[in-house]
Every structure is written in structure tokens, then in C-alpha cells.
Amino acid sequence: MFLPVNLTLSIQTAQPVHTQIEQFLRREILVGKLGAGERLPPTGVLARQWRVDHTAIQKAMTNLVVEGLIDRKPRRGTFVKAAADRAVIGILMGPDLSDESSLFFRALSKAIQREMMARAEPRWICRVYDGLNEPRGKADFQRSFPCQHLVHDLRSYAFRGIIKVNDRFSGQLNAEIARTELPVVRFGSNLKRSDVVMDFSSFCREAAVFAARHGARKLVYLRTFEPGDDYSLDLRGLDEAIRQSSLAPCEIHELRDVSPDSLLEQMAYEKTLRLLENWQSSAGGNGWPDALLVSDDIAARGVALALVSRGIKVPERLRLVIMANQGIAHHYGIPVDRYEFSLAAAARALIDALWRRLSGKALPERPVKIGGCMKIWDDCLKLPQNSMNKTRPFSPRGSINGIKPGLTRAFTLLELLVVICIMSMLVALMSPALKTAREKAGALACMNNLRQCSLALTQYAQDYAGDLPTPEGRESTTQPYRYWAGQLSDLGYLKTSVYRCPVAEPRSSGSGYSGGFGNSFGLVARYTSYRPLRLFDVANPSETVLLGDSANGRDAGKEDWQMFGICEGYLDVLKAALRHQMNMNAAFYDGSVRIIEMRDLKKYGFNHYVIKGTIYDSP
DSSP: OOOOOOOOOOOOSOHHHHHHHHHHHHHHHTTTSSOTTTOOOHHHHHHHHOOOOHHHHHHHHHHHHTTTSEEEETTTTTEOGGGGGEEEEEEEEETTTTGGHHHHHHHHHHHHHHHHHHHHSSSSSEEEEOSSSSTTTTGGGGHHHHHHHHHHHHHOOOEEEEEESSSOOHHHHHHHHHHHHHEEEEEEETTTTOOOEEHHHHHHHHHHHHHHTTTTEEEEEOOOOOOTTTHHHHHHHHHHHHHTOOOOOOEEEEEOOOOOOHHHHHHHHHHHHHHHHHHGGGGGGTTTTTTEEEOOOOOOOOHHHHHHHHHOOTTTEEEEEEEEETTTOOOOOOOOOEEEOOOOHHHHHHHOOOOOHHOOOOSSSSSSOOOOEEOOGGGGGOOTTTTTTTOOOOOOOOOOTTBBTTTOOOOHHHHHHHHHHHHHHHHHHHHHHHHHHHHHHHHHHHHHHHHHHHHHHHHHHHHHHTTTOOBBBOSSTTTTOOOOHHHHHHHTOGGGSSSSTOOOOOOOOSSSSSSSGOOOOOOOOOTTTTTEEEEEESGGGSSSSSEEEEEEOTTTTTTTTTOOOTTTOOOEEEEEEOSSSEEEEETTSSEEEEEEEEGGGGGGGGGGEETTTTTEEEO
């Protein structure tokens, strides 16, 4: 037998129906009125009991499922979950976070947890597990503490989802995770298996192009990916940059972790020393590259140490460009150009992907590639040797082109006048083009605002049984009517800045009553006996105007009024405002936004139009 759930809904509040249902069920669960394991009535029963549409109940239930408060089982029903079972998210880290070279993974783990805490819904609890990548040569990994810890928690806690980072787990561990049938989101370097990846191709492409712009013709690339990576996207980006900038073939060296106890920084230091010796000895020292690209910021510390120990001047002799992460700074001792990835963007993409998986939605693209940006070493920070102790004395003797050393040459009055004349001529030539561009930009912005208003009205109608906003009553004669713009704003469907065309002059601003917000769009609600037709009952929605550039029929001089509907006795209220090269922008009942020319105004029911406060009859 189903548990009875009593709810009284109100259409006079600022919250849609599905939000009221969601808040009611959440409150009943959290206070204990709906106990763990109790079964909720089916959607059809609740829809009939509360007299609402099935869609509103489905939206409320979906959010509660993602939040971890209820569980919907096919062919069995909807059940309240226990408090201990709600919204536990597992973050599975392949590397051991205690390792010195795992700084990136430690920072990514913190970024994921911060992103979860920053979101008000859902209230997720994080549990982090690290050291899950199976070490080479250890057959008893399944009996190790990290593996046993995760398997125990998977069987003891009700997880809502899994985020796997740098996944190289053993087959038995993956089978244990698959047995839970939880939504899984992967972050790694495998394009086929990962849902979110760092776009390493952008690093190689941007770094190589940057080096080429600074005079580099020969590059050396030090790759630091671990064995087993099938990720070759960085090499594709490098090939694109070489073809684009006409560079010499790049010399590529792999920096692989061949020993479990070796440090990445030490390996990079020793590798760079060997490369420096080879470049120095080859063809009398002519084998030197112009730039060195390094795909890891930890390895770059070893590279920088090797360059300093051999007295290599950077960037005069060799430019160093590395891949790094925003917010993680290292001391290199030499000028270093950084291509930085955003850990916050990666964490945000992982949480968004997990949310979509929990909601049963597909990712818009897979994998989601996180790009970065170049952070160039500032040459102005470079000081000459012993510059803090030496000053250049000023000598009045001698001059160059009549200018004494230490002085700068100023512009003459004639030169300034010539520059001003040239600039005036350019402005005069560009003014017509700029005016046309501004008009087109204003028309596009107007259509965008109309589209947002149309979508908000559609959402309003879906939440209120298909009805469009109507003027509400007033308690006294001094209180104005509350029209559609005020209702949408007060209910949170739209902000006040989108109720008007950017080209129109704002007439008023206020609380959204009787033409407030300075809005210039009119709602054509097709009223019959002061009651609106339902949004979905319009016979020809693709040819019926819902919103458009409007003007007040009773006060044509105040162009930014709103037309609030067509009803008996008020047909002349409807007047179009031609603000966009003698055209009108309009949104239709089918959701489209189009331009209505002057010759077609009568076709859509506009017998009059207004231009700069003057009323004209439509042709």
C-alpha cells in the first residue's frame, strides 16, 4: 500500500509547481515524515491527487533522485533512501597522492571537492581513494590496503557516482566497480575511454607557434607521459604547428618512468645533461635547438636545474616552454614560458558530466577537451647583471640627430596636426559602415531578447497548465495592474534587462507594473472575454505573433509602452514599432523569431505602426 502524501499547491506564489513539489518532498524526507524505505505513490496517482501535469512531478522526482533522497527502481516504484545512502561520490585516483610527482593529482582532487562544495544542489559527500593503479611486478595488489579499502566501501556505502582519475586499475578492481552499476566519469589520457581530457594538442601547437614567433626554427620536445599511454594528440598538435610555421622536424625524446623508485625531476635532470652534451659535441656545437618544450612542470624543474648547472643562458641561448597548471607555481631559477591548464575548468567539466550521467542525459561531446593559455615570461622583469649597484651617468657631450643622450624626442605641433587630420578623415570614412554595423547589432540583440522572453513565456505556460500571464487584480484603486513583464520577473523566469529592444529609448523603469522596466515588447495573448487562450491551443502558431516591437496605441509619443493583448473593444491598442530599418522584430507562438517587413504588417494583424512617436496606417 502506498504512503499517502498530502500537498496543497498555490499558483499565487513566485515558485513554479515542480519547485513546490520538490521542496515539499525534500522537507517531508528530511524531517522524517517520509521514512527510509517507504514507497511513494506513482506519478499518475500524484498527478490526479494534486491536479498537476505529469511533467512537473517528473522534474521534481528527477532532481530528488540526483540529490540522493529517493531511488526509482523500474517496475517496482519510487522509494525513500536512508540518510547514510544519500549522495556519496567516490573520487578514485590512480596515482598515490603522497608521491612527490603527484602534485597535479592532489590539486585536481582539491578542485573537484571545492567544485562540489560550491554547488548548492545536490549535497554530495566526497570520499577520495588513491594509489589504485596496479604497480608493475606486484601480483598481490588485490590484497593491498588501497584496493581492499575501496572494495569494502563499495560494498558498505551506497555510492551515487564514481569519478575515475588516471584509470589504470586492475581487471578485478574494474569488475568490482562495474558490479555496482554506478554512473562513472573518467579523466585521463585515453581518448576512447575518458570523458574529460586535457587538450595536450593545444599545448604543443601553441607552444611551438609561440617559439616560432620568437625566432625559433629548431625545437626539441621532451615528453613525460607514462608507459601504456596511447595518447598521441600532443604529437598531432606538434605536427600542425610545424607545418603552419614551416619549422624543421622536431626532435622528440621520451621521459619514461622505468624504475618504481625513480623521481621524475631527477630523471629529467639526467636526461637534459645527456642532451646538452650531445648538442655541444655534434658538428662543433651547431646541433643546439632554439627552444625546448617540456610536457610536465615537475620535470621542468630538473630541466631548469641542468641548464643552470651548465651555465646555459635562457632565453638568449635556449627558450624553455613548459606545460603547467594554473595556481601551481614552482621556482625554476630561470625565465620559463608556461602553457597553463585550468584545474577548476577540469573539475567543473567532471561534475557536469557526472550530473548528466546521473540525470540520464548524454554528454554533448565526448571527450570534453580542456584547453589552456600561454603565460609568457615578462621581459620587463629581467634586470641586467649588477644593475642594482650600477647607474649610467649622464654625459652632456655628443648628440645623435640633435638629441642629447638620456633625452627623448617630442612630437612637433605640425606632426600632431597631421596625425589629427588623418584620424578625422578615417573616422569620416568609417562612420557609415559603423552606423550600419550598430543597427545590425541592435537588431540581433533585439531578436535575442525576444527569443528569451518567448522561452520564458513557454516555461511559464508549462508550469501553469498552458495559460499565459494575465493582468492580476488589485486590492485598492491606487494599486496598478500587474502585467506579464512584472509577473515573469517576480517569478524568476527572466531578468528585467531583456524586456526591451536595445535600440528603443527607455520610457520608464520601476517595479514591473503597468509598463514598468521601460519594456518595448508587447504580448499578444489573444484574449477572449478577458481570459487568454492556452498557449498550445493557437490554430496556426507559426503565423501568429506572440511578442513583438510594440508602441502604445493611446499614447503614440511614448513609444516604449507594452501591448498587453487583443481583446474586445481594444483592437486599436495593437501597434507595431518599426525600429530596425523600417522593419519589426517578432516572436511567434511556435518559438521562432523573425523579421516582419512593413508591407506584411496587416497580414499579422497590425493595422497601424509607429515611427518616432507618429502613427501611420499600415500599407
